[in-house]
Every structure is written in structure tokens, then in C-alpha cells.
Amino acid sequence: MTSQVKVLPSGHTFSAGAQETILDAALRQGIGMPYGCRNGACGACRCKVVSGDFAQLDGYSSKALTEQDKAQGYALLCRAQARGDLVLEANEMSGSRDIPIKTLPCRVEKIERIHDVAILKLKLPVAERLQFLAGQYIDILMKDGKARSFSIANAPHDDAFIELHVRHQPGGHFSDYVFNTMKEREIMRFKGPLGSFHLQENSVKPIVFLASGTGFAPIKGIIEHAIHSGLTRPMTLYWGARRPADLYLRELAESWLEAVPGFRFIPVLSDALPDDGWQGRTGFVHQAVLDDFADLSAYEVYACGSPLMVEAAHRELTTGRALPGDAFFSDAFYLSKDGTKP
Ligand code: FES
Numbered sequence: 001m002t003s004q005v006k007v008l009p010s011g012h013t014f015s016a017g018a019q020e021t022i023l024d025a026a027l028r029q030g031i032g033m034p035y036g037c038r039n040g041a042c043g044a045c046r047c048k049v050v051s052g053d054f055a056q057l058d059g060y061s062s063k064a065l066t067e068q069d070k071a072q073g074y075a076l077l078c079r080a081q082a083r084g085d086l087v088l089e090a091n092e093m094s095g096s097r098d099i100p101i102k103t104l105p106c107r108v109e110k111i112e113r114i115h116d117v118a119i120l121k122l123k124l125p126v127a128e129r130l131q132f133l134a135g136q137y138i139d140i141l142m143k144d145g146k147a148r149s150f151s152i153a154n155a156p157h158d159d160a161f162i163e164l165h166v167r168h169q170p171g172g173h174f175s176d177y178v179f180n181t182m183k184e185r186e187i188m189r190f191k192g193p194l195g196s197f198h199l200q201e202n203s204v205k206p207i208v209f210l211a212s213g214t215g216f217a218p219i220k221g222i223i224e225h226a227i228h229s230g231l232t233r234p235m236t237l238y239w240g241a242r243r244p245a246d247l248y249l250r251e252l253a254e255s256w257l258e259a260v261p262g263f264r265f266i267p268v269l270s271d272a273l274p275d276d277g278w279q280g281r282t283g284f285v286h287q288a289v290l291d292d293f294a295d296l297s298a299y300e301v302y303a304c305g306s307p308l309m310v311e312a313a314h315r316e317l318t319t320g321r322a323l324p325g326d327a328f329f330s331d332a333f334y335l336s337k338d339g340t341k342p
Contacts (some may be wrong), residue, residue, distance in 0.1 A: 001017075001018045002015045002017055002018075003015065003016050003018075003083070003084055003085050003087060004014065004016075004050075004085045004086075005022060005025070005052075005082060005085070005086045005087075006028070006086070006087045006088070007026075007031065007033075007088050007090055007092060008050065008087060008089050008090075009089075012031050012092065014026050014029040014031050014152075015029070016025070016081070016082040016086075018081060018082070018083070019081070020081065021056065021057075021073070021078055021079065021080060021081060022029070022086070022088075023035055023038065023045050023076065023077040023078040023080075023098075023197065024078075024157070024288055025303040025335065026077070026083075027156060027157055028124060028157060028228060028229060029127055029230075030062050030201045030229050031092065031228060032092045032093030032094060032098070032269050033045060033047075033077060033090055033092060034090070034091065034092075034093060034131070034226050035077070035078055035091070035129065035131050036067075036128065036129060036131065037078070037128055037130075038061075038078045038129045038159070038160070039059070039062070039079075039126075039127065039128050040057075040059055040060025040061055040065075040076055040078060041061050041126075041127040042061075042062055042064060042080040042127060042128075043063065043064035043065065043080045045076055045077040045091060046049055046064065046065060046069065046074050046075070046076055046077075047074065047075060047077060047088050047090040048072075048073055048074055048075075048088065048089040048090075049073050049074070049075050049086060049088055049287055050073075050087040050088065051086065051087045051091055051188055052080060052082070052083075052084050052085050052086030052087060053082075053083040053086075053250075054075055054080045054082050054083055054084075054086060055080065055081045055083055056070070056075055056076065056079060056080050057079045057080065057081065058130050059079060059209060060076050060079045062065055064080075066074055073132060075088075078243040084294050085186070085339060086136050086334075091130070092314035093287070095133075095196070096123075096133055096136060096193070096196045096198060096334070097205060097235045098134065099131050099132065099193060100131070101191060101192060101194065102128075102130065102161065102191070102192070103141070103189065103190070103191045104124060104125070104128055104130070104189065104190060105124075105125060105188070105189050106122040106123060106124050106125075106162065106187070106189070106190060107121040107122065107123045107184075107186070107188075108120060108121075108122060108123075108182060108183070108184055108185065108187075108188065109121045109122065109184065109188045110161075110162055110184060111178070111183075111184055113179070114125055114247045114248040115246065115265075116167055116168040116181075116246075117166065117168070117173075117214060117248045118164065118165075118168065118178045118179060119153075119164070119165055119166075119168045120164045120165075120178070121161040121162070121163055122161055122162040122163075122164065122188070122190070123160075123161055124162070129301055130159060130162060130192065130193060131156070131188050131193070132152055132156055132192065132193035132195070133156065133198035133199070134152075134155050134156055134199055134218070134221040134222045134224070134225035134226075135151070135152075135153060135157070135197045135198040135199060135219070135221055135222045135304075135311075136151070136152055136185065136192065136193040136194060136195045136196075136197065136198055136218070136256050136332070137149050137150055137151045137191030137192065137194050137195045137197075137218070137301070138152060138164075138190045138191065138192070138193060138194060139190060139191045139192060139194060140164075140174070140188055140189075140190050141188070141190060141191060142173075142174065142204060143259065147191070149173045149194070149199075150162070150164040150165070150166065150217070151164070151165070151195075151215075151217040151218035151221070151304070151331065152192075152193065152217075152218065152221055153165050153216075153217035153218065153220050154220075154221055154224065154298070155222075155224035155228055156219050156225060157225070157228050158224065158228075158263060160324035162190075162255070163217075163221075164217070164323060165216070165217040166167075166214070167182075167212045167214045167261055170320060174304070176232075177179075185206055190292075194304075195229070195331060197218060197302070197304065197329055197330065197331035198222070198329075199222045199225060199226065199302075200224055200300060201229075203233075204313040205232060205233065205299055205300045205327065206233055206234040206235070206236075206298070206299050206300075207234070207235045207250060207299065207300050207301075207302060208236050208238070208289060208293070208299055208300070208301045208307070209222070209223070209235065209236065209237040209238065209301075209302050209303075209312055210238050210240075210285055210286060210301060210302070210303040210304070210305070210310075211237070211238070211239045211240065211285075211303075211304050211305050212239075212240040212241070212285055212304075212305030212306050212309045213240075213241060213246065213290045213305050213306065213333075214305070214307025214333070215303075215304035215306070215309075215331070215333060216239055216248075216253075216304075216305075217304075218304050218331060219237065219302060220249070220252070220300065223235065223237065223256060223260075226260075227256070227259065227260055232262070233262075234262035234263075234264075234321065235260065235262065235263050235264070236263075236265075237253060237256075237262040237265045237266065237272065237324070238266045238285050238286075238288055238289055239253060239262070239265070239267050239268070239285070240267075240268045240269075240270065240285025240286075240288075240289075240305070240309065241267070241268075241269060241270070241315070242269065242270055242271040242285065243269060243271055243272055243273065243276055243278075243297075244269065244272065244276050244278060246269075246276065247267050247269075253265045253267075266280075266281060266284045266288060266292075267280055267281065268280070268281040268282065268283060268284070268288045269281070269282055270282070270283060270284060270285075284309070284312070284333050285309060286303075286312050286313035286316060286317070289313070289317065290316055290320065290321065291323075293321055294321070295321060295322050296317055296321040296322060296323035296327075297323065297324065298323040299323065299327065300319055300327045300329065301313065301323055301329070302325065302330070302332065303328070303329070303330040303331075304328045304331045304332075304333075305333060306332070306333060307332040310330045310331075310332040311332070313328075313330075314328050314330065
């Protein structure tokens with residue numbers, strides 16, 4: 001049985017299956033309900049049920065939802081399932097400014113090295129989940145008091161871990177540490193989510209993604225969120241790199257071709273050698289977009305990676321391809337010596 005849930009005062013509606021929590025259903029459909037732990041501990045998802053039946057599942061903290069809360073018609077959405085159509089009252093998150101920024105410890109659960117990129121999976125304390133919008137970033141707080149910024153590479157629904165992609169910059173303080181010293185189970189601290197680079201959920205425009213290098217990370221998060229949300233907007237991903245090995249998750253990007261109707265993936269190499277046997281596109285990644293599109297006036301473009309690429313894409317797509325300035329969204333990686341954003 002599927003129920004319809006209406007949220008006041010926004011009037012947004014979403015459907016909720018009997019076997020999923022109301023919070024999961026809302027997030028799956030891009031409704032920005034507030035949450036913290038997603039396991040009944042923190043109370044951040046508590047909201048008033050104005051009308052309708054629901055089941056409050058066991059396994060929540062009596063501090064997160066008290067007997068008095070229940071008597072007054074409140075529910076913990078991360079531990080509740082709809083049993084009919086519902087009307088809720090909740091303060092929805094409409095953008096990155098609405099999401100609380102937290103400073104949290106995390107454990108390095110897994111380090112996977114692919115070519116010169118380390119894929120870190122960070123685990124939060126049991127009672128914490130990080131609410132974020134796909135495409136945002138976190139600051140890793142170093143022991144020397146400095147912060148290193150990294151985009152979140154997973155989608156918000158897939159939040160058991162925070163995934164970061166760290167390119168090795170020889171001589172770089174943090175990336176050298178990740179490649180040479182960091183061990184699994186190590187504890188770090190971070191602050192986030194940060195940044196305003198995220199999918200514009202209310203738009204229906206087709207999307208062009210432009211990534212260079214590990215600029216793929218936040219775009220991966222956005223695409224996985226779009227897939228999970230059932231987004232039907234056509235999406236084209238251009239991923240620029242120097243040589244084939246630099247497309248460090250190329251098979252994942254290729255798998256989206258099968259999984260997502262209307263998805264196109266165009267890898268572009270700038271420094272392929274004859275030995276690479278590269279048969280695909282070559283040159284600068286933003287040039288490939290210029291070559292393929294005569295008119296981008298009806299599109300949105302999301303660009304992430306080197307400042308040179310992002311700035312050239314913005315300049316040339318807005319002036320040469322009629323892309324509206326407010327349809328260009330970007331996150332440029334201004335590299336410090338250690339290879340991270342400042
Ligand atoms: S998100 Fe923490 S109690 Fe629901």
C-alpha cells in the first residue's frame with residue numbers, strides 16, 4: 001500500500017510505501033525533511049502529524065520522542081511508517097543554508113587506492129548521520145589547526161559512510177599523509193556540510209555535467225542522488241582527465257549508461273599517449289561541450305574541478321552558447337600546495 005503524505009506549510013506531497021520510513025520516502029523524492037541520526041536517537045526528525053495514521057516503530061530514544069510528544073501527535077519520521085494518507089507539519093530544508101553545520105568525529109573505515117586517487121569511506125558515530133545536499137563538501141580538521149576541503153562523493157540517501165576522493169599530490173601535506181601514513185580505523189574530525197554546489201531539484205532542464213579529475217566526486221554524488229530520486233531529466237557527463245588511468249571510476253560512470261535512460265557519458269583526455277590506445281575524445285573537456293552543443297539556453301550546467309576548466313567553461317558557455325548565467329553551477333578546486341582546496 002502506498003500512502004500520500006502532504007507537508008505543511010509548503011504543500012509539498014510525496015508517496016510513502018508501507019515498508020519504508022516516512023523520512024526515507026521523503027528524502028528519496030527530494031523533500032528536504034530535517035534529520036540527524038536516522039535511527040531514532042537525536043529527535044531532529046520529530047514533527048507534528050496533523051492527520052492520518054502511522055506506525056511508530058520501536059527502537060527510538062524516549063528522549064527523542066517523549067510520551068508527552070506522542071500524546072500531542074508528534075512522530076519521529078526516521079522510525080515511522082505511514083498507514084494511510086498523512087498531513088505533517090515540518091520545517092523543510094529548502095537549500096544548503098537550512099542545513100545545520102556540525103563538527104563531528106569520524107573513523108576512517110576504508111581506504112581504497114585507485115591509481116593516484118584514494119577513496120576514503122568515513123564512518124560517523126552510531127547516533128549521527130550527516131544531512132547534506134548532494135554535491136556539498138566537508139572540511140577535514142587537521143591536527144595542525146588547518147582545514148582541508150573535500151567534496152562528498154556519495155548521495156545523501158547512501159549515508160552509512162561519507163566518501164571522499166583524494167588525489168595524491170606528491171609533497172602535499174594531507175594527500176601524502178593519506179597515501180603514506182593513514183590507517184584504517186583512524187579517527188579524524190570534520191566540519192560540514194558546506195558549500196552551495198548542489199542539484200537544483202525544482203528545475204526540469206536537461207543537465208550537462210563537466211568534471212575534471214576528482215571534480216568527478218561531487219558530480220558522482222549528484223548523479224547517484226538523481227538516480228535514486230527517479231529523476232527523468234536527460235543528463236550528459238563530460239569527464240576530463242589527462243590519461244585513461246586518471247578516469248579512476250570510469251566503469252562506474254559507464255554503468256550509468258545502462259541504468260539511466262537518457263544518460264550519456266563522454267570521457268575526454270588531454271594527454272593520451274600513443275601507447276594508451278585511446279579511441280575516444282581528446283582535448284579540453286569544456287571544449288568538447290562547446291563542440292557538441294550549439295545552444296545551451298535550455299540547459300543547466302554543473303562544473304566541478306580545476307579553476308581553469310571551471311572559469312573557461314563559465315566564460316565560453318555563457319557567452320558562446322547562450323547558457324544563462326544563473327543556470328551555471330560550479331565548485332572550483334583551488335589547489336593549495338598539498339592538493340586540497342584552501
Ligand atoms: S533523525 Fe534522529 S531521531 Fe530521527
